[in-house]
Amino acid sequence: MRYLLKIQEKIAPELISIVENRYTILRNIYYYQPIGRRALAEKTNISERLVRKELDFLCGRGLIKVYRSGTVLTDLGSKFLPELDKYMKELKGIRTLEEQLKGCLGIEEVHIVSGGLEPSIINQEIGRYTARLLHRLLKDGDILAVTGGTTLAQVASAMHENDSPMDIIVVPGRGGLGEEVEIQANTIAATIAKKLGGRYHLLHIPDSIQEENVDIIMAEPSIQRVLKFLKKANILIHGVGSAEIMAARRDMSPEEIQELKNRGAVAEALGYYFNESGEIVYVTTSVGLHLEDLKNIEKVIVVAGEPDKARAILSVVSPLYHNILVTDESTAREILNLKGVRQ
Amino acid sequence: MRYLLKIQEKIAPELISIVENRYTILRNIYYYQPIGRRALAEKTNISERLVRKELDFLCGRGLIKVYRSGTVLTDLGSKFLPELDKYMKELKGIRTLEEQLKGCLGIEEVHIVSGGLEPSIINQEIGRYTARLLHRLLKDGDILAVTGGTTLAQVASAMHENDSPMDIIVVPGRGGLGEEVEIQANTIAATIAKKLGGRYHLLHIPDSIQEENVDIIMAEPSIQRVLKFLKKANILIHGVGSAEIMAARRDMSPEEIQELKNRGAVAEALGYYFNESGEIVYVTTSVGLHLEDLKNIEKVIVVAGEPDKARAILSVVSPLYHNILVTDESTAREILNLKGVRQ
DNA sequence: AAGGGTGGGACATAATTGTTCTAACGGGAT
DNA sequence: ATCCCGTTAGAACAATTATGTCCCACCCTT
Secondary structure, three states: OHHHHHHHHHHOOOHHHHHHHHHHHHHHHHHHOOEOHHHHHHHHOOOHHHHHHHHHHHHHOOOEEEEOOEEEEOHHHHHHHHHHHHHHHHHOOHHHHHHHHHHHHOOOEEEEEOOOOOHHHHHHHHHHHHHHHHHHHOOOOOEEEEOOOHHHHHHHHHOOOOOOOOOOEEEEOEOOOOOOHHHOHHHHHHHHHHHHOOEEOOOOOOOOOOHHHHHHHHHOHHHHHHHHHHHHOOEEEEEOEEHHHHHHHOOOOHHHHHHHHHOOEEEEEOOEEEEOOOOEEEEOOOOEOOHHHHHHOOEEEEEOOOHHHHHHHHHHOOOOOOOEEEEEHHHHHHHHHHOOOOO | OHHHHHHHHHHOOHHHHHHHHHHHHHHHHHHHOOEOHHHHHHHHOOOHHHHHHHHHHHHHOOOEEEEOOEEEEOHHHHHHHHHHHHHHHHHOOHHHHHHHHHHHHOOOEEEEEOOOOOHHHHHHHHHHHHHHHHHHHOOOOOEEEEOOOHHHHHHHHHOOOOOOOOOOEEEEOEOOOOOOHHHOHHHHHHHHHHHHOOEEOOOOOOOOOOHHHHHHHHHOHHHHHHHHHHHHOOEEEEEOEEHHHHHHHOOOOHHHHHHHHHOOEEEEEOOEEEEOOOOEEEEOOOOEOOHHHHHHOOEEEEEOOOHHHHHHHHHHOOOOOOOEEEEEHHHHHHHHHHOOOOO
């Protein structure tokens, strides 16, 4: 399979740029439809005339439809796009990247989404991909734990409504980390549960509670009930943040932030802060899953894009805790760079 | 595998003609090297300028070398060509053709050589391919039976000398069918045996012997010895001829030829003449393998190109007797046409 | 009603392609 | 050895095609 494409690359190397152009255009249409030639040209860095040519081509293939108001994906086109994803992965050697990253991180599965789009869109792509992955992975009886963050929010919004309700329980992995509602774990858990037709339980915990009050909160029956589900969760999906952004997003005091910096924190996940070597340097006093719990969870999926997170991902992800990583092409390459692996 | 190329064909259909051009050019260089631009252009029906462009490209890839005296395949090029063969088979859907033909004929294996060359070259291609197949198939201890014919002669000449001699015996499948020396079974058997570094035994039998003398000849010890090997042959490779051409090639009397026509003979193989329905309508009184013997031979390979032989192949090849068919693309398509299979 | 987007058209320019010419090389015959 | 013929690559140039750029009439939204 890979073999044939290798041969092809030798005999027709120009193919890659041709297909890449069309792929990029299709994906941009997907995200911005209806969209015009000029806007597409700008987004894709392909000249307007070329975009037009490709548009004509794609139109002829019935993948898109050009209206007065702009270009739109046809049904055929949106069905075709996931297939193209697969194809492009092979063509651009992303499958190889996945293997390298797998070996490098020692993890079970690595999924990489094709790059070549704007960062904001890449996050959506990761969401779209992870959503598909989740749909495949989840089965009746599962208890899914999720965390917050922009990436997870994308996953939630990219999931589609199930035809028939599933017997699934979704719970937030940690409570009260003081973020905006849309990207809170609670919101995301609810969204996903609703789309799947499953149930959900939320953790309502004050943003920053005193250390001495934790036990009191924990004793609350409503909290206890959710924590019981959490302990039984067999799938966890969580994001990774860069330490400073997370610290800012959660209303940390300046002293705390300084303390984090002093300790060399670069990454955050599940309320834990890690330094470059992957050591835990700080833990927020929050309620829910603890790092050690991850070892008992069947499938732990970590999802994170954006190349500036490469270092963070590297320090967080560990075969001890994680099974699956979902990221994007440029982040993957950056991680391998940091590790000194040549591609 | 096939799947990816299907996707590719949808997103980049122009690729096929690009690759096809380069493939055709490469193959023509292989057969005619050193050859010039103009001659190539004529043979391939590609405009001279295009040939030049592709030549520049192939040169840049190090697959060919352009000399004052013409273009020549480099070592890399000749190593690359068989890989390209494989790739082209997938790309042009020849693998699918093979499957269809396999199903249609009920045979174990079908090998189809990519078309798009002049008929004379196609025969060489089939020879080249079959030679590779034989090299792969043969193992020490084998006894190989071969017949005559232009196609088999190509096979023989396309085989390469073995580094180390093989423990193999090659014998002609039938004796004395009165053809030119170069395409006689005896000659071919000797050639193949020499190339493999094996032994061979020949059948020297008068061209057209009287029915009543067959037994006398058969009793000859020298003949008996060869026949004994023949009965133990575990691989047979034979060609297929159209009835009229074969009748002419072997000096048949006008009455016999008329008789053949009356009986509706369309195909010949191993001295047997078949009508359209695959029934045997005539047998030359010759010495050697009989049709029934084929059932006991491990691998029977039938090799035949040229589209006008399609009907002949169809009536000769049977799962009862044959395991492997080697032919070319246009013949394959013609056979499927005759069978009413749409491709 | 106006403004920012749209597709289609126009057109100059660049690139590709078809065609022809030429000088030089190679190989066979002398 | 040498001449000669055929074939070669390379160059040149015209014809065609692809491409970059800009404009315009239109439509939708605001």
